Amino acid sequence: MTGVGAALAAAIERLGTAGVPEPRPDAEVLLARALGTSRAGVITRAREPLSPEAAARLERLLARRAAREPVHYLLGEREFWSLPLAVDRRVLIPRPETELLVETALGVAPAARRVLDLGTGSGAIAAALARAWPAARIWASDLCPDALAVARANFARHAPAVRGVAADLVAPFRSGTFDLIVSNPPYVSDVELSRLAPEVRDHEPRAALGGGPDGLAVIRRLLAEVPRALAAGGWLVMEIGAGQAAAVHELVAADGRWLGPRLWRDHAAVERVVAVERRGGEWTRS
Numbered sequence: 001m002t003g004v005g006a007a008l009a010a011a012i013e014r015l016g017t018a019g020v021p022e023p024r025p026d027a028e029v030l031l032a033r034a035l036g037t038s039r040a041g042v043i044t045r046a047r048e049p050l051s052p053e054a055a056a057r058l059e060r061l062l063a064r065r066a067a068r069e070p071v072h073y074l075l076g077e078r079e080f081w082s083l084p085l086a087v088d089r090r091v092l093i094p095r096p097e098t099e100l101l102v103e104t105a106l107g108v109a110p111a112a113r114r115v116l117d118l119g120t121g122s123g124a125i126a127a128a129l130a131r132a133w134p135a136a137r138i139w140a141s142d143l144c145p146d147a148l149a150v151a152r153a154n155f156a157r158h159a160p161a162v163r164g165v166a167a168d169l170v171a172p173f174r175s176g177t178f179d180l181i182v183s184n185p186p187y188v189s190d191v192e193l194s195r196l197a198p199e200v201r202d203h204e205p206r207a208a209l210g211g212g213p214d215g216l217a218v219i220r221r222l223l224a225e226v227p228r229a230l231a232a233g234g235w236l237v238m239e240i241g242a243g244q245a246a247a248v249h250e251l252v253a254a255d256g257r258w259l260g261p262r263l264w265r266d267h268a269a270v271e272r273v274v275a276v277e278r279r280g281g282e283w284t285r286s
């Protein structure tokens with residue numbers, strides 16, 4: 001029978017050969033899952049034999065990871081805003097930089113009480129905002145019913161008051177419904193899509209990624225259609241892709257209904273989050 005330590009060495013070798021960028025941590029995590037222990041447990045049990053059942057579980061996980069399936073889909077979970085969220089191939093895996101979107105929304109619209117997370121995917125942003133604002137009424141929408149099913153399961157666990165709605169952008173909502181709309185829309189251009197890592201390109205939902213030829217197709221629609229659903233003085237806070245800030249600036253300037261934009265950079269100094277305010281609120285502020 002193979003030992004745990006030898007199985008780990010073989011797993012690292014196999015994932016490295018398959019082109020997995022960080023084979024050691026992934027091999028440790030997958031072996032830990034196969035053994036029902038932690039990464040530290042894998043190390044401390046290095047001299048123990050690997051049971052045939054654990055070996056079979058490990059083989060199934062390694063085969064999927066070697067085919068470049070993201071490790072979070074294999075584990076079925078990803079942490080966001082300190083919340084362990086269920087994820088699978090129906091939803092984008094929430095990214096750490098999207099926490100900047102949550103922080104920005106909390107900062108620019110601290111009094112928001114009617115909030116929409118548009119394109120909620122796993123429900124990450126809506127769940128985080130619901131934790132921060134227990135008194136707010138929060139809706140979470142997605143065009144894709146499969147994604148919404150994942151979000152609803154996450155809301156049941158972490159934020160039961162959030163309401164999930166299947167919708168194309170703001171189509172079903174009445175005029176002036178929201179104080180704040182947050183969105184991490186699909187914003188990857190067709191050319192960038194073809195260059196993404198296999199984990200993203202071949203496994204994450206295309207509908208969560210693709211923003212058309214220049215990546216701005218959904219962002220353009222958001223800037224054009226969201227004003228109707230916002231109250232005067234309401235905010236749209238959205239994530240954008242690297243290099244899209246100038247184009248977003250032009251789109252906002254050409255549309256007389258917005259004030260702004262304000263931009264925030266992520267940890268890699270990329271302009272990542274944009275906030276614009278629906279005109280009208282400036283007349284009611286003292």
Ligand SMILES: C[S@@+](CC[C@H](N)C(=O)[O-])C[C@H]1O[C@@H](n2cnc3c(N)ncnc32)[C@H](O)[C@@H]1O
Pocket residue numbers: 091092093094095098118119120121122123124125141142143144147167168169184185186187207208209218
């Ligand atoms: C980049 S993912 C973001 C998921 C999640 N909010 C996050 O940040 O991890 C974009 C999401 O928008 C949804 N979507 C795409 N087009 C949409 C549309 N026209 N109306 C509503 N949702 C849309 C996709 O199904 C996907 O779940």
